[in-house]
Amino acid sequence: MSQLRILEVAESLGSGVLGVVTPLSQRLAAAGHAVALAYGERPETPPDVEAVVGPGIELFALPWRRRTPREHVAAARMLRQVVDDWRPDVVHLHSSFTGVVGVLSVGDRAPIVYTPHGYSFARSSDARAKRRLYAAIERFVARRATLVGAVSESEAAQARDVARAPRVAVVANGIPALDAPGPAPDRERPRVVAMGRADASRQPDAAGRILARLTDVADVRWIGGGTDSDAGLRALAAHGVPATGWLSHADAAAELAAATALLHWSAWDAQPLAVLEALAADVVVVASDIPANREIVGARQVCSAEEDAVALLRGVLLDPALRERMLERQRERRGRFSADRMARDWEAIYVRLAGAAAADSREETGELVAH
Incomplete structure (x- = not known):
């Protein structure tokens, strides 16, 4: 060549x-x-x-x-x-x-x-x-x-x-993490995270509502920071969801790897790297039903309504067999990324x-x- x-x-x-x-x-x-x-x-x-x-x-x-x-x-x-x-x-x-x-x-x-x-x-x-x-x-x-x-x-x-x-x-x-994915890390307790810039594309208010309904079975948090107005961070705080603030890539990846599931509730996207990082870390992804998310995780891990996302995430947290089936599907799909x-x-x-x-x-x- x-x-x-x-x-x-x-x-x-x-x-x-x-x-x-x-x-x-x-x-x-x-x-x-x-x-x-x-x-x-x-x-x-x-x-x-x-x-x-x-x-x-x-x-x-x-x-x-x-x-x-x-x-x-x-x-x-x-x-x-x-x-x-x-x-x-x-x-x-x-x-x-x-x-x-x-x-x-x-x-x-x-x-x-x-x-x-x-x-x-x-x-x-x-x-x-x-x-x-x-x-x-x-x-x-x-x-x-x-x-x-x-x-x-x-x-x-x-x-x-x-x-x-x-x-x-x-x-x-x-992403480099998917060149040769390693084993999933040990996780101390159930945790559901969302990550990225808390702006309109990530719908922090809706994501906060979903995460707030999981606090009886898991820790929840937002990995990342906000915009100049910080309106997204205020919306998360109103739902009782803490945010880490901006982290280095290594620290953000470590926070993600410690999670059981990633909620990626985006309004629009091209192809989200956060979802690819979750696949590499063996973190279950539950995403909004937009084409970019469907292309990565398939139809069974996207939801159109907040209620459906809450139900699916609760299943991931409480049903080990369901969680493992979803992870197996992700492992089958992640090599292309x-x-x-x-x-x-x-x-x-x-x-x-x-x-x-x-x-x-x-x-x-x-x-x-x-x-």
Whole structure:
């Protein structure tokens, strides 16, 4: 396989995007490719990106601290300069803001893969007019990207049906913990957790109501922090559900591994890494009935109503046979979400796009010589 120069770009190098871009970049570099990561220096960006990403990956910090027009323009100028100087064979843009700035900056300098990691127009909490605007912007990006690389079949369907992307491929997310899952840890007592940012997408008020109805049979808690307004944390507190606040990835993973079950009550999602982490730790997942969750855990572990989620979670806690059946189903499904598989799939796409671009360039050069 030919060795490529691959530029990964992320405006917000935090939470889910960090959990995808880091193992992807590491595995591409280990395979012999030249890999660079351009990222925005935002509040959620790790203070020492090199320590998180590891050696062998070239880093470009972009002046993208806030989502203001001035900083978008500054980031676009620097990203264009990075592309001109570093000359990548393929550029992969991660998330919506990166997509808009990236397609304008990169242009036709290199093939562009765009991955939304959750389309903005899917945010059911936003006003309809705002979601229509988001859809128009996503159509603009999809037309200018060489390929929309969705992380789930549901995101691919949104790319085709709403963003009207002419070219779509699916590469499911993967995490290192699923490359070789270990045995489940010993657990001292029953515990049900939810995790992530306590914002509208995670429905902390509804999740708090569900968790509050389990306190007679299990400890409950929220792993993670809130938004600037902390409205989600206040909703959890009103239901008597404690929150850990923001933790390092290692500490959050340890909190999750100590749980019996994860409640993932999301209103929308692309492909949640929290659910994949639960599969790796042998934690039973009970999730809201949205397509992204169904793709991972199947129809028998998603619920449409809060009452159903409470009943299923109580069954998990009180019926060892049911709990083991659900874990067996998860073990059968989790192999498809390894980081090694994810990196191989993206690598194959990069090689194909770079090869096609090189062939087009040779053909164009030949035509110029012929004339």
